Amino acid sequence: MNAEQLALDIQHLKISYGPVEVIRGVDIQVQPGEKIGIVGESGSGKSTVALGVMGLLAEGGRITDGSISIAGKPVNYEDEKRLNAMRGKDVSLVFQDPLSSLDPVKSIGNQIAEAIRWHNPRMSRREIRDRAIQLLTAVGVPDPAGKLSQYPHEYSGGMRQRVLIAIAIANDPAVLIADEPTTALDVTTQAQVMELLDSLVERLGIAVVLVTHDIGVVAEFCDRVLVMYSGRVVEQVRVEDIFDRAAHPYTAALLDSLPSRAAEAHGELKWIPGSPPPMTDVPPGCAFAPRCHWAVEECSVQPAARVIDAQKLHTAECHRAEEVQAASRQAGGEKEAAHA
Amino acid sequence: MPKVSHAHAETEPADAAPLLDVAHLHHSYSRRGGAGYDVLKDVSFQIFPGQSVGVVGESGCGKSTLARAILRLISPHAGSIRLGETDLVRLSGRALRHERRRLQMVFQDPFGSLDPRMTVQQLVEQPLHVHHIGEKKDRRSRAANMLADLGLGETFLDRLPKQLSGGQRQRVAIARALVLDPELTVLDEPISALDVSVQAQVLTLLREEQRKLGTTYLFIAHDLAAAEYFCDTILVLYLGQIVESGPATQVFTDPQHPYSASLISAAPDPRPAGKRRERIVLRGEPQAQRPERGCPFAPRCPVGFEREKCRSEVPDLTPTDDGRRVACHYPGELSI
Known part of the structure; x- marks a missing residue:
């Protein structure tokens, strides 16, 4: 494997909160366009890895060892300015709960525009609006132009999660990390959202890291599974082999x-x-x-x-x-x- | 291991009396300046002693309202809920409190449902105390025995909830319910807050206790696989109405109502690709309300979306030849 070609390359990663090591040496390699699932129970460290990659560890958390490269570029987690340029552009994150990840007092249009403008400061208002409509169309929000001026509470749970996905893909990231993206949704809505995510990443060639407790979701969506236990990846296996191998x-x-x-x-x-x-x-x-x-x-x-x-x-x-x-x-x- | 083979509700021999008989239950939440919205509409079903009946359906289908109505945490607006000879809907005050001992509930969240200042021992003794059962010494031993049955030995008795894992807390919550030897225990998503490996343990313990105590379960389920594994009979609820009911194995392997089929097909299936069910993706957005005319499911239904009959006539919940009930003009057309 050529390291420069990897969408995400995590080497010997260790993360500690204060004196406590919670990620104890993790290696994860993701090819461009590949979909991997990280499964494990609460406390296994699967979300910590996701937050670590994003440079969003909670207070007291820090990377103590190892390296992370995204799209061939090593990430310097000390450089907050570079991190801000990276988040959303090279790697983006979709959280579990769409209601609390959206700002309740800003219109959906403004929130998508903000994500676009951050990485494209010179884009005109018109261009940004067009791009926002294009993104909402891509994620299957009906009447996207009309919906831009609406607020999160006017969207259903499934539609909010689609908006978050639209924001996450707004700047064509190499890697999309989805942390339990459908856990808060009903099964029929979950099925719609996962289907959408699947077709989008396929079309755009985005690599996906799906963090979940649900082996069923992984089985249907991912190419490869990583099983985490107590801060280590204990098994990596292709999805078709997990069940009887x-x-x-x-x-x-x-x-x-x-x-x-x-x-x-x-x-x-x-x-x-x-x-x-x-x-x-x-x-x-x-x-x-x-x-x-x-x-x-x-x-x-x-x-x-x-x-x-x-x-x-x-x-x-x-x-x-x-x-x-x-x-x-x-x-x-x-x-x-x-x-x- | 064979499934716990209780006879199924819909096929119960004529001589057995139902433990719970819910008939024409209605409940609505009123809105300011408008007509009320029926969260439960003409819900009728029976539960026989020793059964596990699962209620499945998505958010807003009324499954939690149904559980709350049966426990009389809310007062339904019409219909009857008979527990043995008693109609719970007509009771209030002391009479209701007295009957409540026969009904218990296990809530979803073991973090919110246990008083953080009480020890495990006190938590399980409390229901006995409230219902004036036994002497103090007797209550202590009953609580301790119940906990031991659920795998929480003496070392746990003096612990506080915060010193327990999620699975251990939920076992304490189950002990609190079962220590009263209830006739019916409502389990409101008892495993959804737990890790997968612990879910299996809690389901197994619930089943063992059922065998031992002969209690009857109403299992409100979000997780369809758990419902399939755990229940004898399934009620599928859609927008406050039963759209299909019947033995769990039949409903899950060969659903007759297009909504049941869609729901079951949408559940993530942890099996190799070749063996997975084909997924049926529904049209549009989840509905918040029934259409004015026709079948409530018609606007999203792969079978009835364009059919005049489905759009104009509400289908009745009709018994089928194989002992189920289905509310659909074209049952069985959509298979999984």
């Missing part, structure tokens, strides 16, 4: 806890005993080991990422990755049999 016990356990899969196989729901360690007290070695039924003595040493497939697209940080994967394949085969 999971090579990390945590991924396999997450899949087993999904009711839709249990209902399909008429199986029992399984859950993961215990809870993730507090980030102030992560055990040495594999952080999942205390909850893992595959754990052996050597798990007290942090496993390196093991490459599972020939194309090097599938990696898992587990000493027993090959055995776990064999079990997943067997379980997948049994599910197949139960289904047939």
Whole structure:
């Protein structure tokens, strides 16, 4: 892989809040136009990675190690001026809750115009207005010219999320980060918004990082999945391989806890005993080991990422990755049999 | 493991009496200077003892209003809600309080529904105290036993809610409801605030307790996969009306109403591409109101959008041959 061609290249990233390390060495590479999903439970660090890339870490948070490059350019997170030029232009972010991300006292038109003007200070009012209408049309807002003067409360939840997507793509970013973009929406609206996002990024060639807790959304939208646990990416796998080739016990356990899969196989729901360690007290070695039924003595040493497939697209940080994967394949085969 | 196989509401043998019989329930929220809007319109269904009945539908469909009406947290404007022999709609004051013991609720948010100053032990004892059940010592042991059943042993008894994880809090909330041995427990999205791996645990514990105590659940669900897994019977609500009801396996595998089909097809499906359901994308925006004439779903319906009958006549909720009820002029035309 040529580093200069990557849309997003995160190397050995570490992020701390005060003395507490919450991202403990994360590598993520995203090709232009590729859609990756980051899944994990609350506290796994998936949103922190997203905020870290944007340079929007909360008070006290800082990048302590590693590097982030966007569209081939290394980002200097100390330089606030450069960050402002980067946000929205090279990388943009869509948050979960469209109501609180929009300003309630500014018209939708003004909010889109603001995003355009920020990176195009010399554009005329007319051009900005035309571009805003063009963007609203692209995201499927009906009667875009008429809607420009309306306020966020006059839009439905799904339409607000479309506006946020319009703002996010306004300056043709190389990377779009979507942090739980449809969690606040109803399923039929969620389906519409994800479909829209899919066709837009395809057409514009934008790389997407989708941060979500919903493996179903990832399965339908993404090319590749990264599973996070306690501040590390424990498995990276192509979406078509996650279901019956999971090579990390945590991924396999997450899949087993999904009711839709249990209902399909008429199986029992399984859950993961215990809870993730507090980030102030992560055990040495594999952080999942205390909850893992595959754990052996050597798990007290942090496993390196093991490459599972020939194309090097599938990696898992587990000493027993090959055995776990064999079990997943067997379980997948049994599910197949139960289904047939 | 086979599903807990209670007989289904719509096919229950004639001799079994329903635990809950909701008939022609209406409720409207009035608007300033205008006619009220019916959030629940002619809702009728029965729940039999030991069942789990799921209510699915999107925001604004009336599922939370329905739960609140059954618990009599609001007073519905018309219709009846019979719990055994008692019509809850007609009760008030002390009589209502007395009956409330038979009905309990678990709320969505375990962070907002527990008093932060009370210990786990106190939280679970409180409902017994309120309903004057048992002596103090007896209450202590009942609370402790209930908590132990839900996997919260002695070490948890003196903890405060803030010292618990989300899943542990929700187990305390469930203990608070079930310690009264209610006949009907309303679960209002009990797992939506929890992480996936914990959701499975809470669903499993709820089911185990049901087997043990014989309680009946009304499960208000946002998550369709959880409803499919957990419930025997499903009610699909659209704009305050039941559009389809029937055994969960039938409704989920072969929905008859186009709205049920669209809803089920839209749920993100965590399966490999080849096995996924084809998604039906609805027209336009979610409706806030029913059209003046015709089927409420017609303006968004892939089946009835251009059909005169759907645009002019409201379909009745009609029993089908396979023991379901469907409110559609052209049931089964849209399949998943």
